[in-house]
Amino acid sequence: MIRLENLTKQYGKLKAVNAINLHIKPGEIFGFIGPNGAGKTTTIKMMSGLLSPTAGHVTINGINMIKNPESAKKNIGLIPDRPYLYEKLTGIEFLRFTADLYHIPSDIFKKKADHFLEMFALKGRANELIEAYSHGMKQRLIMSAALLHDPPLVIVDEPMVGLDPRAIKMVRDLFRTLSENGTTVFMSTHTLKLAEEICNRIGIINHGNVIATGSLEELKEAASIGDSNLEEIFFRLTDEGI
Amino acid sequence: MRDVISLLKPRLWAFTKRGFTFHSGLKSIIFACVGLVFWAGIFMAGYRVLAYCSQAEDIGEILTGKILSMAIITFFSLLIFSALLTTLSKLYLSRDLNLVHALPVSADKIFLSRWIESTADSSWMVIIYSIPIFIAYGMVYKTGIFYYMAIILTIIPLCIVASSISALVIQLAVIILPANRIRSIFVFLGLIAFIFLYVSFRMLKPERLVDPEAFSTVLIYVQQLSTPNSPLLPSTWAYDGLTAARLGNIRTALFHITLSISSAIFFILVNLQIAKLIYFKGFSKAQSAMIRLFRSNGIILEKLFFFLKPPVRAFVIKEFKTFWRDQTQWSQIFLIGALIIIYVYNFSVLPLEKSPIGTFYLQNLFSFLNMGLAAFVLTAITARFAYPSISTEGGAFWIVRSSPVSIRSFLWIKFFIYLFPLLILSEILIIATNLMLHVTPFMMWLSVITILFMTPGVVALGIGLGAAYPDFNAESPVQSVTGFGGLLFMVISAGFIGVIIILEAGPVYTVFMSDIRNFQISNLHWAWVFGSFFTAFIICILAMVVPMRIGSQILGNIK
Incomplete structure (x- = not known):
């Protein structure tokens, strides 16, 4: 579903992402973890077409992001870490806007909008302007919008920021369900427990380099730690012990 | 007072400690x-x-x-x-x-x-x-x-x-x-x-x-x-x-x-x-x-733009709604409305008949100046509304970039959203003032056609340069237009209007004089007349295409 080949991003002298290679299969939940400034968000931005790479390739569902960005983007539902939205639209209007961008017919939109607004507990506030929403509500609205067009790939940057415990549980279950139904989830997070709980594979990035990828067991092996959790593996591999 | 100075310091530092580069210099x-x-x-x-x-x-x-x-x-x-x-x-x-x-x-x-x-x-x-x-x-x-x-x-x-x-x-x-x-x-x-x-x-x-x-x-x-x-x-x-x-x-x-x-x-x-x-x-x-001051669920807009492709309709409706619901825009609309009324009013009270210069000549001279003035009014309105329209996407610009719509299409959609109202406004302005001046049908047609070709150029300059110099952190649309890009837009737009008016003024003067003094225009003069108008036409097309292309390239590569 996702293929990153020698993906590089350079800002002046700083190499934010250094020739990374990743291959993520359909239906996988892939956790992408790393310290602040390691290159997670830059990688996500290149994968979702928000940023053009300095070198390398991004292929989404077999489509080259650089050559065919519009077609590649149709396969992605993006949930960024900061919920910037059109504040002067209402929740339902924003969903309608998104539906139009992805050519979702009106009748299907109505059913899906109803479903997601209900699921994300936004139904009662759908006709209010987004500027009146809390951070968590905006985040939930973005999630609804990202899933409207049934994307085969969901890219999430810090999914749990601003969400209440109920929403966190719901999102965790949602990602599992999506994965069971064949949707790939690429998730960047600092919540190591979440990554440990739901990810099939985890990639650790540090100083722009992917330093390890694999299942939790494989990472334990790479870190040469016996019975330990992801937090210990993370500190060992990134050399950032407390 | 120390607290007050401390509170002012971030602003002062932002102003004085800006890094100096060749570009910023x-x-x-x-x-x-x-x-x-x-x-x-x-x-x-x-x-x-x-x-x-x-x-x-x-x-x-x-x-x-x-x-x-x-x-x-x-x-x-x-x-x-x-x-x-x-x-x-x-x-x-x-x-x-x-x-x-x-x-x-x-x-x-x-x-x-x-x-x-x-x-x-x-x-x-x-x-x-x-x-x-x-x-x-x-x-x-x-x-x-x-x-x-x-x-x-x-x-x-x-x-x-x-x-x-x-x-x-x-x-x-x-x-x-x-x-x-x-x-x-x-x-x-x-x-x-x-x-x-x-x-x-x-x-x-x-x-x-x-x-x-x-x-x-x-x-x-x-x-x-x-x-x-x-x-x-x-x-x-x-x-x-x-x-x-x-x-x-x-x-x-x-x-x-x-x-x-x-x-x-x-x-x-x-x-x-x-x-x-x-x-x-x-x-x-x-x-x-x-x-909200006025409530609407947008069904009218949906019906009005039913014929557009869904992504285009999405942006058009979004633009209309966000514009009208942002009440900070209203003060500007009223202000510009007042200036336009005063502008038109000025023409209604011009004491042309008291002038020692022939009324017929003066009316048409004013009509020509009016074309330039109307285009400058258009520039001011474009600067205030169309130019900041890219910057006003603000933090939500990620939605555009991650959507399956190219930056090029996005800019052209913006262009057409602003082109139609501005074109209608400019034409009303020019026709109303020309009617007050009682100009000849030739000057009326010339003004209407010139504005028809100049407006897309001015709007494209606004959108293109707005895309080339976006300020997604601006707290208000005015803030983005007061930057370097806004100034560049005003200068280039004024230059564009000036060139078109100059290209038309010479030939029109010759045609007028031939009418007044009853002389035949030579073939060479006709070639000059057509050459000037053709050059003006090409410049209008270039003013529409080039800034949009530059804007789309720069905006597409923005970090």
Whole structure:
């Protein structure tokens, strides 16, 4: 579903992402973890077409992001870490806007909008302007919008920021369900427990380099730690012990 | 006072510690040069008008005095209006206010620091561009050095008084209005500005000043000119101070200057006391979510644009809704509405028949100038609404970039959204003013077609340069247009309009003269006529295509 080949991003002298290679299969939940400034968000931005790479390739569902960005983007539902939205639209209007961008017919939109607004507990506030929403509500609205067009790939940057415990549980279950139904989830997070709980594979990035990828067991092996959790593996591999 | 200075420091640091690069240096030089050209233009125009009027027998001094008084009243009104808008944003709506109010600093100190910023922001431009008028006045009458010192001593208190009155009005308005209506102040301010501009212009009847025959006797004319302004107005103290300084009456000048300075201090003290009592209460109220002035579910828009492709429709409807629901836009719409009405009104009162030059010739000359003026009005409106439309996407621009719509298509959608209303407006403007001028059918058609081709060029320049110089962090659309890109747009657009008008003026003059003087136009002349019009057409096409392409390339590569 996702293929990153020698993906590089350079800002002046700083190499934010250094020739990374990743291959993520359909239906996988892939956790992408790393310290602040390691290159997670830059990688996500290149994968979702928000940023053009300095070198390398991004292929989404077999489509080259650089050559065919519009077609590649149709396969992605993006949930960024900061919920910037059109504040002067209402929740339902924003969903309608998104539906139009992805050519979702009106009748299907109505059913899906109803479903997601209900699921994300936004139904009662759908006709209010987004500027009146809390951070968590905006985040939930973005999630609804990202899933409207049934994307085969969901890219999430810090999914749990601003969400209440109920929403966190719901999102965790949602990602599992999506994965069971064949949707790939690429998730960047600092919540190591979440990554440990739901990810099939985890990639650790540090100083722009992917330093390890694999299942939790494989990472334990790479870190040469016996019975330990992801937090210990993370500190060992990134050399950032407390 | 230390707290106030500390609160002002981030702004000062942002201003003084900007990294200097070749690019930023070049930008500053271009900014300075354009500013200097405008400054010199105002000075030269002011000097010529004042020098010309000062030579009028018996009434020269009264006439120049009247012009100076009108200029001061205009500056004062501009200062008040600009301060009202800036103060509302600075004191109650800025993004960083939550952080500032969380600091262990009293509300009146926060108020003072914000008010100082607001005063500087709303006054600097008026100060810079009013000074050449005052200098011109002094130079016409060859005044001494005291007059030039008096300019500074007069204009600064005038700015402080205007800003203080505005802060007082805003503080009280925020307390009186319901919390969810506070942002509607922008709408009411716009409406007030509209009425104020319209009524004051109708009352001034400036066309009568150049038409002494409109007054039954010279005495009434002179009386009309020399009517003193209200002594309660701060603009009158400024005027009296300056005229006294010009005449060398230092004592009288100092009296009026002291009056201005003492009232400025008085207003600051009143504001501080009021701020102690109500500023935080008002800020707290302003945090509530506002309710919409007009409610609509957008079904009309959906039906109206049913024929568009879904992604195009999505952007069109989004643009309409976000524009109309942003009440800060309304004050600008009212203001521009008033200026357009005044513009059209001017044409209806032009005393063409009294001119010694042939009416037929003059009507068509005015029609030609009108084309250029209408295009400049179009530039101003494009600068205010179309140019910032990319920047106003703000943080939500990720939605556009991650959507399956290319940046190129996105820009063209924006272009068409703004093209149609601006084209309709420009055509109405040009047709209405041409009808008032009773121009020939040829000039009417020429104007309509020229505007038809120039408008896409101006709008594309606005959208293209807006995309090339986006400011996604701007707190208001005005903030983005006051940057380098906005200036570049104004300069290039003015150049584009100038070139088109020049290319058309020569051939049209030849055709007119052949009609009036009954001579045949040679084939070479015809070739020149067609060549000029063809070049104008090509430039219009290039003005539409090139900026859009550049804008789309730059915006697509933005980090």
